[in-house]
Amino acid sequence: VWETLQNLSLGFSVALSPAVLAYAVAGCVIGTLVGVLPGVGPLAGISLLLPATFGLNPTIAIVLLAGIYYGAMYGGSTTSILMRIPGEAASVMTCIDGYAMTQKGRAGAALAIAALGSFAAGTLSVVGLMLLAPPLASIALRFGPPEFTALLVLGLLALAAMSGGAMAKTLAMAALGLLLGTVGIDAMSGFFRFHYGLVELGDGIGIVPVAVGLFGVSEILLTAGAARPPEVRQPRLAELMPSREELKQSVGPVGRGTLLGFLVGIVPGSAHIVSSFLSYAVERRLSKRPEEFGRGAVAGLAGPESANNAAACGAFVPMLALGVPSGPIPAVMLAALMVHGVAPGPLLIDQQPALFWGFIASMYVGNLVLLVLNLPLVGLFVQMLRVPYPYFYPAILVFCLLGVYAVNQSVVDLWIMVGTAIAGYGLRKLGFEVAPIVLGLVLSPMIELSLRQSLALSSGSYLIFFERPIAAMMLAVAAALLALGLVPRLARGGWRRTLGLDAERPAEE
């Protein structure tokens, strides 16, 4: 404990230095804007702003990007509560009871409960991250290629099992992403695969154009033609104070949401999205008045909001300790760290203590900044939402163009963005989740390399995955997840619905 406190004091000395503090605040504000604006979302937001961090030192860059990430988690709740528009996917569950509270005249209280819940969840989860990442990293040092292969396979299957909707569709999207990840020079043989004469594809298909195309541009394609803009309600500052009864009702859900979100966040997959669905289902199940859910239940707002913020934090545990992204957003952040010459993984904490602990401390600071900034600035964010969408989406498209081009100064990346935007539009229209594509794209080279290294170690024997206990255990869990998803009787109306994964989306209510 003493060592952790000493490390944390080093972290705060980094995080409270004026430059880092300024970028943490900037990241939180930008992130909140990204979360508030429909059609951008944290993934596209981080991807777009990645080039702007190239000139910064690695600590500042990761602090800025992390601020954008959890700022976006925070900001997504504003549009969900006031307009029933989830600024990002994890806020879908917030729409249900948050908007219902707005309709009952409790918009201010709903915003305050979401902000307080997010603050509590964010702060407590950083404690978890701080305590869990170093021991996990020391365990990971004992991981060889078979364990990494098993971990990555587990991550993909966990994502498929935990995603809303049909498992076959999610697995197909993961396979598509993995397939896209095979484009480029094969790391083991040097063979240039699927290049079609484009030397720009040597390093493979970039995560930024794919993420921006699938999430940012496709969202614009789906919403720009909408006939009627949504109504915006603006609460008065005086209404922001929740009643004593509302505060009392939110304590339990915030605690449960934090724990659940953090645990789900550690597991690879679309953690922050899944966690809010799970938390909503848990709160409805535990509630003495489940009939109030969907009609403005405080627990239905506080639980999911806390869970998605805790999961955002938990997702950093495998990224920092193992170097394995647990979802598309940590994958982009991992890519950002690599651009800056930092290799996340078990050695990061020992080799770059200032970066790791500075990042942890900046998350404490960031949570406080978000709480202090967000509530008074709600009015400003709402005013921004009044800008008509026809003026708004060309600006987002300009940033997409700029952000994607700037990463590699490559027009090929722009064409990849256009292609994935078309694919994203079609796939989302047909009810496919596109997040597994991004995760598959990132994990594919890692899985392939560790698989082939494992086989080289074992002279071609696949038994290596079952002879090593950690790898065998992870593969057993992966197989169990696959079986749970594929057995129709269990999948249909069974555990997935109980956990809220097959819950109705608010738009369908």
Next chain:
Amino acid sequence: VTGGPLRRAVAVLGHVPGDRFAGLVLAALAAAMVWETRKLPLGTLAGPGAGYWPLVLALALGALGLVIAWRGGASAALAALGWDEAPHAAAILAALAGAALLLERLGYRLTVIGLVAFLLGAVERKPPLVVAAVALGLALGSYFVFADMLKVPLPRGPFGY
């Protein structure tokens, strides 16, 4: 006669269940990828070559595509998904493709002016003065922030813009 067969094809396609269509498209894509992997060394099960992993993935995608198509008979028909926004989306995509084509030829600022002017003027039918102001503001403002202040390298084109 013009457009007759196309219209009939679209009408027929509209009745196809969405999941069945998506599953078959994925299976076709997988088949194309399997075909492409023939150019790569496969290696063996014990010593996989550069084509092994893509082949495994393409086969998995094909199988999943067929499962989706097989189980997708009861899903909503393509026509029922509502495609009102599709012409709008096509115009935006065309503008974006044009921008990708012109970015390095004309330079960032001229391309952005063209992109925004097309979207606001031709697609959204906004007044010309507003279009000009927004297009110029976005192009010059974003260039100033990203290229001048943050030193993000953006193309200038033959005219220096």
